Amino acid sequence: MIIETGHYALSLALAVAxxxxxxxLWGTRTGDTALTSIAVPAAITQxxxxxxxxxxxxxxxxxxxxxxVTVAENSxxxxxxxxxxxxxxxxxxGSMLLWVLILAAFGAAVAIxxxxxxxxxxxxxxxxxxxISLAFLSFILFTSDPFLRRFPAPxxxxxxxxxxxxxxxxxxxxLLYVGYVGSSIVFSFAVAALISGRLDAAWARYVRxxxxxxxxxxxxxxxxxxxxxYYTLGWGGFWFWDPVENASLMPWLAGTALLHSAAVMEKRExxxxxxxxxxxxxxxxxxxxxFLVRSGVLTSVHSxxxxxxxxxxxxxxxxxxxxxxxxxxxxxAPSLSERSVFxxxxxxxxxxxxxxxxxxxxxxxxxxxxxxxxxxxxxxxxISVGAPFFNLTLGPLVAPIVLxxxxxxSIAWKRGDLLGAAQRVTVAALGGLVISIVLxxxxxGGSVFAAAGLGxxxxxxxxxxxxxxSRIWARGQGGRVMLARxxxxxxxxxGGAIAHAGLGLTLMGLAATGWGVERIATVKLxxxxxxxxxxxxxxxxxxxxxxxxxxxxxxxVISKGGAYVTAVEPAKRSFPTRQTTVTEAGIVxxxxxxxxxxxxxxxxxxxxxxxxxxxxxxxxxWIGAVIMAFGGIVxxxxxxxxxxxxxxxxxxxxxxxxxxxxxxx
Amino acid sequence: xxxxxxxxxxxxxxxxxxxxLAGAVQPDEILTNPKLEAxxxxxxxxxxxxVCQNESIDDSKAELARDLRLLVRERLxxxxxxxxxxxxxxxxxxxFILLKPPLDLETALLWGMPALVxxxxxxxxxxxLRRQQSTPAAPLSQAERDQLAAAFDSDSxx
Numbered sequence: 153m154i155i156e157t158g159h160y161a162l163s164l165a166l167a168v169a170x171x172x173x174x175x176x177l178w179g180t181r182t183g184d185t186a187l188t189s190i191a192v193p194a195a196i197t198q199x200x201x202x203x204x205x206x207x208x209x210x211x212x213x214x215x216x217x218x219x220x221v222t223v224a225e226n227s228x229x230x231x232x233x234x235x236x237x238x239x240x241x242x243x244x245x246g247s248m249l250l251w252v253l254i255l256a257a258f259g260a261a262v263a264i265x266x267x268x269x270x271x272x273x274x275x276x277x278x279x280x281x282x283x284i285s286l287a288f289l290s291f292i293l294f295t296s297d298p299f300l301r302r303f304p305a306p307x308x309x310x311x312x313x314x315x316x317x318x319x320x321x322x323x324x325x326x327l328l329y330v331g332y333v334g335s336s337i338v339f340s341f342a343v344a345a346l347i348s349g350r351l352d353a354a355w356a357r358y359v360r361x362x363x364x365x366x367x368x369x370x371x372x373x374x375x376x377x378x379x380x381x382y383y384t385l386g387w388g389g390f391w392f393w394d395p396v397e398n399a400s401l402m403p404w405l406a407g408t409a410l411l412h413s414a415a416v417m418e419k420r421e422x423x424x425x426x427x428x429x430x431x432x433x434x435x436x437x438x439x440x441x442x443f444l445v446r447s448g449v450l451t452s453v454h455s456x457x458x459x460x461x462x463x464x465x466x467x468x469x470x471x472x473x474x475x476x477x478x479x480x481x482x483x484x485a486p487s488l489s490e491r492s493v494f495x496x497x498x499x500x501x502x503x504x505x506x507x508x509x510x511x512x513x514x515x516x517x518x519x520x521x522x523x524x525x526x527x528x529x530x531x532x533x534x535i536s537v538g539a540p541f542f543n544l545t546l547g548p549l550v551a552p553i554v555l556x557x558x559x560x561x562s563i564a565w566k567r568g569d570l571l572g573a574a575q576r577v578t579v580a581a582l583g584g585l586v587i588s589i590v591l592x593x594x595x596x597g598g599s600v601f602a603a604a605g606l607g608x609x610x611x612x613x614x615x616x617x618x619x620x621x622s623r624i625w626a627r628g629q630g631g632r633v634m635l636a637r638x639x640x641x642x643x644x645x646x647g648g649a650i651a652h653a654g655l656g657l658t659l660m661g662l663a664a665t666g667w668g669v670e671r672i673a674t675v676k677l678x679x680x681x682x683x684x685x686x687x688x689x690x691x692x693x694x695x696x697x698x699x700x701x702x703x704x705x706x707x708x709v710i711s712k713g714g715a716y717v718t719a720v721e722p723a724k725r726s727f728p729t730r731q732t733t734v735t736e737a738g739i740v741x742x743x744x745x746x747x748x749x750x751x752x753x754x755x756x757x758x759x760x761x762x763x764x765x766x767x768x769x770x771x772x773x774w775i776g777a778v779i780m781a782f783g784g785i786v787x788x789x790x791x792x793x794x795x796x797x798x799x800x801x802x803x804x805x806x807x808x809x810x811x812x813x814x815x816x817x
Numbered sequence: 818x819x820x821x822x823x824x825x826x827x828x829x830x831x832x833x834x835x836x837x838l839a840g841a842v843q844p845d846e847i848l849t850n851p852k853l854e855a856x857x858x859x860x861x862x863x864x865x866x867x868v869c870q871n872e873s874i875d876d877s878k879a880e881l882a883r884d885l886r887l888l889v890r891e892r893l894x895x896x897x898x899x900x901x902x903x904x905x906x907x908x909x910x911x912x913f914i915l916l917k918p919p920l921d922l923e924t925a926l927l928w929g930m931p932a933l934v935x936x937x938x939x940x941x942x943x944x945x946l947r948r949q950q951s952t953p954a955a956p957l958s959q960a961e962r963d964q965l966a967a968a969f970d971s972d973s974x975x
Contacts, residue, residue, distance in 0.1 A: 387841055387876060389876060392872065393871065394872075395870070395871060508935065508939065509935075511938065512934045512938065515931070516930060516931045519926075523927045533911075533912070533923060534912075534913040535912050535915075535924065536865040536871065536912075536913055536918065537916070537917075538863075538916030539862070539916060540863050541918065541927075544917065545928075545931050549931065549935075672842050672844055672847060673844050674844040752843065752844075
């Protein structure tokens with residue numbers, strides 16, 4: 153019964169989406185407020201219906217109802233509960249349902265929290281959100297129905313792909329989807345602005361929190377995915393320039409550019425039309441990412457046709473949702489008033505350059521990802537575009553971005569002073585330079601590039617706080633005054649500084665790979681292997697029984713100069729249902745670096761093939777990403793951006809009048 | 818979406834690898850000459866495992882990748898230069914095997930794209946700045962003047 157009601161709720165959601173996509177738009181067109189006001193309850197209803205459908209599917213997975221095809225193909229009675237739940241989105245059908253659920257959640261959030269917003273803008277935004285919902289719900293119901301039954305039901309399921317049976321599955325896809333889908337709200341805002349023809353600084357203020365939310369989740373999602381790949385794939389890599397990863401990097405680059413251009417729009421009413429374009433681009437790239445992966449077109453142009461119904465559907469959705477708004481943009485954007493007065497040296501100019509560089513990065517990744525497909529389709533020639541290409545083309549683009557970041561933060565809005573800004577970042581630049589020189593001259597080992605990268609990272613981390621520090625610092629003043637100033641600074645200033653420093657940390661971790669140590673060897677039990685400052689010794693092997701697997705664990709002792717430091721247990725797991733063996737790398741974190749051991753085949757004499765790594769500072773790659781996201785959260789807490797701030801402020805003003813006027817920034 | 822990549826990886830693992838092995842390069846492949854081995858690793862990192870999704874033979878667990886790794890080391894031991902090894906493989910498998918495609922007519926747009934976007938964007942930016950500096954701001958229209966007056970009359974609404 154629960155399954156059927158869930159299925160029914162899913163179909164009802166489609167009907168509600170249809171209403172939501174047409175009626176409010178009609179209402180704003182004809183001035184019929186009754187129709188306009190349907191948008192809010194429709195968005196909330198849709199969310200409740202999809203929430204129920206998702207709960208029903210989750211119930212089927214938890215209860216191991218193998219009469220559902222998706223459950224039978226991806227679950228097993230003895231599978232641990234966490235993977236039964238995560239398994240809901242560990243397959244095509246379920247993950248699409250999660251996608252629309254998050255879409256509806258964002259729609260409902262706009263409906264509930266953006267009360268202060270102009271009614272027309274909100275109604276139009278929710279209507280556009282309704283279109284996306286309509287398209288995806290049709291895609292699910294007509295080509296990828298998660299509620300399909302199979303009779304007779306099999307007695308046992310096929311189990312979830314063992315490589316997916318990892319806590320990463322519980323966290324990574326939801327984070328990434330919130331990031332992808334979050335950009336849909338920004339997209340809807342942009343299309344609504346194009347429809348109404350009205351675009352002002354208030355628009356930028358409404359959308360900025362949503363851009364930030366999407367960006368925060370995308371940042372965390374990408375970092376989480378990278379760490380997951382790092383610890384499961386067994387050879388210590390964390391980024392592969394794989395098309396699937398590029399698909400998540402592109403919206404991140406576009407979203408980062410959008411975040412900065414929206415700031416310019418809000419402060420200076422400039423870059424409006426560009427910001428609108430970026431808003432459309434970011435979601436288009438999210439859609440492209442979702443579908444490039446879903447359609448299988450990436451593996452080969454030919455596999456695209458393996459499921460024609462899905463393939464055609466995907467093409468239609470892509471064409472409508474990327475082509476349509478871009479056409480609308482080309483038609484309406486020129487009529488939007490652009491009042492940009494730029495001084496060559498100003499914060500807004502610096503941000504424009506930042507946008508140019510980030511967009512170039514994004515286009516480079518896009519070209520590299522799609523070029524082989526296009527070339528094969530046009531000429532039949534096959535080429536590969538991989539890591540060496542991306543490293544070579546993006547390196548020269550990222551370096552100037554990093555160099556400009558602290559400088560841009562130190563330049564004032566409207567009319568800046570380049571010399572003054574340069575002076576302010578001197579300390580950071582000197583710090584970076586000294587580190588690089590010391591690394592090259594004294595420590596050696598790594599390449600010049602690695603040393604330069606590390607120097608750049610130090611420059612960025614120190615430089616990120618230069619602006620904040622100069623705004624707090626007051627000659628001859630006591631600590632209390634400075635503390636008051638620090639607290640008084642807008643949160644967005646702190647957020648920006650923290651996020652930039654986070655990128656610096658990530659860069660530091662990337663550069664430090666230049667000093668990594670790798671050993672590939674057939675290791676005897678008890679043999680000591682040197683790993684940078686540490687030594688590793690595999691002492692013995694033990695068999696263990698897990699819930700739905702058996703594993704062979706190699707007990708390994710890590711020591712330093714003969715003294716015991718810690719122990720680590722790399723393992724190999726066998727899953728009988730799918731007859732698969734996966735490698736569980738043994739990883740231990742030692743002062744931001746990691747020892748990483750993964751096991752291969754065992755030989756008759758008891759020795760084992762193993763890969764052992766010492767990866768200095770490697771964790772700062774992901775810690776940096778988490779700090780970037782934290783910077784986003786701090787920025788989000790800025791009072792200007794708080795969702796529904798205007799409404800609460802109005803209420804406060806009524807409550808304790810006479811109200812103190814809002815301090816101007 | 819890396820988890821989906823893993824599904825693909827798994828299918829590759831299931832299809833093409835007999836014994837499961839952690840990582841790619843195996844101890845028995847490593848050359849005794851460390852200089853030669855380092856060159857082999859560097860070359861391998863730029864060669865695509867032909868049956869995988871954008872993975873280099875240095876990273877791949879596929880049987881074919883192992884064969885190619887051994888082949889690279891074989892050629893190096895014969896005294897060939899890095900370029901000769903690559904040329905040999907391209908002759909055999911085509912440009913598809915190179916993860917960094919060579920610059921030719923077909924890939925001109927691929928390699929030129931960053932410069933193209935950067936150049937076009939820079940021109941637009943500079944042009945925009947110039948125009949602003951040379952043309953004075955347009956005088957207000959009557960409608961805008963009215964709006965401005967209305968704004969001054971009423972209280973700040975923000």
